[in-house]
Amino acid sequence: MLPIQRLAAGVRARPVALHGPRRPRLPSSLPSHLRPLPHPRLLLTLAIETSCDDTSVAVLEKTTCASTHRTVAKLHFHKTITANNAAFKGVHPLVTLESHQENLAKLVAEAIEHLPLSKLGKAVDSLELSDVELGRDIHHEVSFTHSIYRRQLPDLISVTRGPGMRSNLSTGLDTAKGLAVAWGKPLQAVHHMQAHALTPRLADALETYEPTMPLTTRWWEYPISVEPDFPFLSVLASGGHTLLVHSASLTDHEVMGSTSDIAIGECLDKIARIVLPEDVLRKAGNIMYGALLESFAFPPQETTEEGPTKPKFGLEKSTATEYRGKYAARYTYNVPKNHEEALKRNVSKWGWGFNQPLCRAQGGLKSKSMEMSFSGLMTAVERVVKYELDPRSHKLTQIERPPEGISTEERKDLAHHAMRAAFEHLAGRVVLGLQHSPSTTVVMAGGVAANSYLRYIVACTLCAHGYDSVKIVFPPPSLCCDNAAMIAWAGVEMYENGARDDLDIRAVRKWPLGKLLSPPLDKTSESTPPTESAS
Template identity: 45%
Template structure:
């Protein structure tokens, strides 16, 4: 933080912070829109963004003035290493914040933020920083930096729920599109909608009725789908490809390995028409098969550890993975993805069938949001679209952000912060990072608004 302190306003009292920041900002931002500096440090990605939401005659628009990520290099460990990730945040966050300041819109008045080069920039209306869920020490780096900026600049802060940010991202995408085109505005997903949040740390099916009103319909009882794909990839991919990998996102490398021609390689995918076909055992040309979790039940739960475990046993069945041919590796990788993705689709269909009697009028679910790092997988989108079509839910609009907004990023944190700020929520400076934090108000922690530290304006 020392490198950016010369650019910050002097620190005043917290009392002054409450009086001046929370009152005058509201009047100004209502006329020009909302501008936020956003910080994301929940896992191994250090990310900073400048996000602005403005009003147009035809609707809302958004602009990302700045977005940059630095991912901790943990390839030597072939997975996320908590200490290395923490040190990466400590090394890079202040530098990214300093760089972001140069991308703040120019101030048209003399009371803006004066930078070292003498230029004046608009002061953000508030700070958005990920509060949880995630690695507590990593979250602390971003949250504490956000608090420091909040106090120094005398502006409010919003501690953002990471998973809420993922499911609200399609709204950001819609407003970005509206900013770049003329004519009728695109319509963001309207509540209620379903979301599949899929990443290396989370697999959750959510029903959302409002910005803070979410119900968890299913979650993983063991590991997340992204972790299962990464583990499978480490077993399936040849060592040469693992050594050449530029990151530890091995699931992405696996997709490229088994589908080198992209969509053309899975154009002939045919989903199971019935529940009976879905649970039928498929034996490969090589004699092995992968069992779909909870195949014989309608239990609303996900499980992926058994899939990656079966993959590992198949690869090592002869005592070494050197003897497995390229063709068999490709088939095994495709099958691992198919089973994982059909498991997701199956529980989603069960949820839609359960909700169908209530799916009318204002309660009608028209949209399925797919977000998180795994949402960038094109085969996943093919499976979900095809699966819902043959099961009678072809009317559901499936939306996913572009890949750069699927993975962890500060732009989505900024957008969620804007949504919460507009709804009248701020965070107290005493708020702490949360390792676990559910979305569901019926859960033990009370959901998004359950933990202390919220201020309602």
């Protein structure tokens, strides 16, 4: 009988504990090549993200290169399913919740199959034994070759706790709790916006990884070494948030500015639904209208040049001057010299124009504040599309325009000018942030950060204000939107920093980034539970 057969036949079954079946105890006579290492060579996490309409699960391995002592990471699994909200032209709470309930368990099951093989699992594969030769799993009537016992269990379970839609967050959080209890692993709750801010560090670790590089067996002796290093200025721009954050350390994030009404991503999505032709919207097949608005205004350029394949997790990090020069041929944009010039030049050839939000508020004083606003821009675009323009006064009338009265060329200009006004507004706040808290690095993260026109305007604005040498860091577009990979990385960083979460935590709908370590309780948590009266 082969050693592995004796092992499978000789393991005793234990009583099933309340939290589920345990792994079989391996006998001390196990061959050396099957014994686990006294110290792990890596830190492994399974992560779940369900804050909005994306159901995402990832398996991330973090370790350290033995020769350079640089932190590296590898994604064993990463998959996202987005709820189909096309019929509602926006995120529908019930549809997204049902999508999480339908898809999360399937994604977790698929992720488990991609966990790294354990020592025992590798031995089974190398011996190529059949299920009959291995015997049956001692706890379940399933084949050993498909058992979780042959997989290396994660060291922790990472999950988004907030901010986001509470029901959606709870779906992911409850699933993560179940995995943590079943496997006896710690639970690591993650702040969604902190994860976005750390995404460039994840991309740097992923880009550095090479399958053949030597890995240290004592990774815990080396602190995480990735770029960008703290401190840096973060611009977190998405469909639900627009924040200007000074990230001094992993847990110290000062919110310097935020939007007073809607987020920039929501603004662009609504402008897209107003401006884009109906046939373009119908062909979209999704609700990523902001990205559709960009491609409509700036159609992707076809190129026949053959060059090196861009890495999947390529992290763009260059100075403002370098980035401006790289994309100067694609965009025509000049930074206004002063406030007066900005107000004059915004009139288009069609007679209408869009100014930066808040540029006229309080006599222009708010243009020097950290406050941001995007609802007014959305309303201005809506009025231009809806009403005729007086050719003499260049003011809107009360005469409604028929949809066919707006040409495709004018619609493209509407998309272009609306994005320009929104992005100038955001870029101006980046300059104010650097003046308030000097930094050598600006991180652009969140779904809107994938917009190339935004990146170009930020680079040009920094150059115009003397910040030519400031490094701008952009995560790859695949990691800009909500995803479980960023949750996995944030969970690993927080875990190594000593953070731990109890199993009684609940989802947090509104969680200020400045209160990262002390999330606020919701109203139901703050109220005193009723006491039972004695009968």
